[in-house]
Amino acid sequence: MKKTVYSAFMALVVTGIVLSSCSKKPDVEYTATYKMAGEWFVEYYLNGSAVTEYSKILTYNTADVSASQIWVVDTLTGGFKAKLDVDYPALSFKAMDKAPNLYHPGNTIKVYEGKVVPGAGHSKSGSLVDSIYLKLEFSDDPGSVYEIKGHQRTGFFEDEY
DSSP states (O other): OHHHHHHHHHHHHHHHHHHHHTOOOOOOOOOTTTTTOEEEEEEEEETTEEOSOOEEEEEEEOTTOOSSEEEEEEOSSOOOEEEEEEEGGGTEEOOEEEEEOTTSTTOEEEEEEEEEEEEEEEOTTOOEEEEEEEEEEETTSTTOEEEEEEEEOOOOGGGOO
16 A cells, blocks of 8 residues: 555656646846847047057946936946937937936036947957947047947957956
């Protein structure tokens, strides 16, 4: 009798394991700006010449998960943190006259243009990644229009700067 009860119990356990392993994959939910979000290795250019080595910027969604704005943050040089307007379907940054620079209160950023281009960049090791481009002017450096050019961070050790 014990053997029959034990066999029935084991059959139920095995059946439960088999049934639970057949569950559907969960649906992945993305933010409204996920195709523009990420970590990027970029260089700053002024008049066509690189004026910085590679540094990292971050792009991520706003708290209200809007598809019309994203945060852009220069993390290594401490240059700026601003909420920029985007045209998400076009993966581009909209022109803005005065975006507040939260790292330097009272200063603003003028955005001329910008774009994220899927599969148009190359990491340090040559892997195909997305690229980013921004053209900005800082109110504390009037007349200097900087181009920020770079590629998405892969997270692999060989691609770090």
